[in-house]
Amino acid sequence: MSDEEIKKSDPTIEQGAASDEQIQEVHSVLLREKREPSEGYTPMPLFLLGFVSSMIFIVSIYFIHYRGGLTEGIGEAAMIYDERFDPKLHGGAANVVKEVDPMVAGKKVYTQVCATCHQVTGSGVPGVYPPLAGSDWVSGSEERLINILVHGLAGPVEVAGTTYNGNMPAFGKGSAYNWGDDRISYVLTYIRAEFGGGAAPVTVERVTELREGSSRTTQFSAEELLALP
Ligand code: HEC
CATH class of the missing domain: 1.10.760.10 (Cytochrome c-like domain)
Structure with a gap:
């Protein structure tokens, strides 16, 4: 290999001596291999969007089934915090209180x-x-x-x-x-x-x-x- 060829294949050697043409050539390689940084945002992947939406949907259904009378009537809603309240007995009515022993x-x-x-x-x-x-x-x-x-x-x-x-x-x-x-x-x-x-x-x-x-x-x-x- 001649001196000229070595310089061309490895741009770190004698950079000061590189010609404009050689610099262009090196950059063209970099441009090809690395993506230009860009501003803005990338949208959420579709599958993630679908997953999160279905979780919210499933949790809502779950809450409606297992809310233990929490949303039934404003005054009675607080019964859920009463130690004598047994949601298993409520059968739709939130104000059934267990007999206290x-x-x-x-x-x-x-x-x-x-x-x-x-x-x-x-x-x-x-x-x-x-x-x-x-x-x-x-x-x-x-x-x-x-x-x-x-x-x-x-x-x-x-x-x-x-x-x-x-x-x-x-x-x-x-x-x-x-x-x-x-x-x-x-x-x-x-x-x-x-x-x-x-x-x-x-x-x-x-x-x-x-x-x-x-x-x-x-x-x-x-x-x-x-x-x-
Ligand atoms: C801070 C400590 C303390 C706590 C808590 C306490 N006691 Fe007492 N109790 C005493 C003391 C001291 C006496 C005696 C008072 C005196 O000497 O005049 C007493 C006296 C009594 C007596 C009459 C004397 C006897 O021994 O039969 C009864 C009954 C009693 N307490 C029941 C209770 C009950 C039930 C509770 C819980 C709800 C309770 N105490 C909580 C300190 C306490």
Whole structure:
């Protein structure tokens, strides 16, 4: 190969010496092999467009079938968030509410709230939180028990032969907890059955009756409770 031929085949050699013609020749190769960059956008591939549209379609059908009453009537739509609502029962109507089992609901409340102090087994914590198991306050007077929950209890109290002096918060309507009468009746029904030797259940109506019949806003003392029937 002559010098001239080598230069022609490899343009990196002696670039300074390349003629216009040679540069043109090199560029023509590049132009042929690489596409010119261009502005603008490329449309979405058709199959992707089809796929996304059919997914949206399928999901809409799925939602209509499994919406669980969410879109049936404005006021009732919120029932879907109610723990007692069972969509399997609804059969088109969104306002069918399951019967609540007070023992199940009460146990849930007890383990989530009361057990932090009174312990899951109802044993309490010696010297700090009185036991519920074996306590006359639990198995005895319904009126005293409801009042302990609705209004709270403070000061010295004798439980199963030992005196405690602590502070039990109020849970009733208007308190910081602001529980409904139904929740109070469930948890009391549960502790009476579980720790009170099977004492009679507490009804929602009885809790409402006692709460509405009193304008009390402070915690009870044990002495005041003992004056009640
Ligand atoms: C923050 C801790 C705490 C929580 C939570 C709590 N208690 Fe109490 N409870 C106490 C204390 C302390 C006393 C004793 C008050 C006193 O010494 O005057 C008490 C007393 C009682 C009594 C009367 C005494 C006895 O032991 O029989 C009952 C009944 C009772 N609680 C039930 C409950 C129930 C039901 C719950 C859940 C809804 C609950 N408590 C949640 C702290 C708590």
